[in-house]
Amino acid sequence: MDLFRRSCCIFRPLACRRWPDLTFYRFSGHNKWSKIKQRKESADIRRSKVIAKLVREIRAAVREGGADVNHNLQLASLVSRAQEMDIPKATIQTAIGNAAGGRGEGEKMMVEARGQTGYALLIETVTDNKQRTRYEIQRILVKNGGTVREQGSSLYSFAPKGVITINGNDIGQNTEPFEVGIEVGAEDVSVEVTEKENIVQFLCEANQLKKMKENIESTGLQTKSVALVYVPQNTVDLSSTETEKAVKLIDALDDHNDVVNIFDNIAKGNNS
Structure with a gap:
């Protein structure tokens, strides 16, 4: 296959x-590996997780750029995606209102990492406890042969x-x-x-x-x-075995509740 x-x-x-x-x-929640992952959880559970992450992103976007979608492009995009997923308008407005009123917690944090074979990872999170989230992501990385890197060590690759x-x-x-x-x-x-x-x-x-x-x-x-x-800006070629390990790591990271986006520099299309 x-x-x-x-x-x-x-x-x-x-x-x-x-x-x-x-x-x-x-x-x-729809990272580039989604089509090749075999999920054990039901579609409803997966959808609930994706919605929860999107709501947290909306709150973080309001805190960073304000609650006006006409002047906050990132918020406008998130609201558009929420509407595409048929998330109730009341849920969206509540998330925006809570963030604008200082209620609800969560702010963005980027974790830079390396996979087992040297490929770079940027792991975008929304968290109410940066130390906890960073520790939990580090555990996932170490378990799968990866490491957390210092700020800027992976970012330069993108x-x-x-x-x-x-x-x-x-x-x-x-x-x-x-x-x-x-x-x-x-x-x-x-x-x-x-x-x-x-x-x-x-x-x-x-x-x-x-x-x-x-x-x-x-x-x-x-x-x-x-x-x-x-x-x-540059990509890393992986063998089929290395790719399977990379997918396992990215899948595990994506399952973390605080992780909202994952970017990597793995070359695509040459791992048969």
Whole structure:
């Protein structure tokens, strides 16, 4: 069985720097390994965990950038994702209101780490106790051959980027996604086509995210999600055995209640 059997992804480089191993980004519990993991828990339990993490992210976003979705792009993106998951509006508004009123705990913390074979990990968390969360993540890493690293030791392997997702079906039949990318100022474009969906993602510099969102919407296209991600500047090749161990580690980290996003620099598609 091919461990990396994935949906059809097409990458169109624009007239700009090509980021190595540009991947297709999913958020809030849907890390890039989700299609190859065999979950023991039910879909309902998994959904509950994802919702809980998303609500914590919303609270943290309010504390960092305020409760106005018109001026807090990260909050607007999280609210959009919550709506896509059919999370009740009252639940979303309660999370925003509690955070704006100083109720409820949790703030973001990035843990930098290395896997057993040297690949880099950025583990984004929302926690009410940084010391506890860092200790628990360290235990997961050590158990799976990884280590927590000093601040900056793994971050240098990534570049902060903005990524905007749209419905590919909204693009006219006579227009290519990469043409839209050039028009809106994207650095790169990725397309995922499956039996169920046609999704296009545009990549840009992190500080250009708001501007590119405005450019996309000025063309009449609607954004599905807007997010900040970390794109690897270099990647690490793993064997099939090493990949299985890496998946086990990332799976264990993803199961931690405080972990909301995981970024790695593992090369994809060459581990049969």
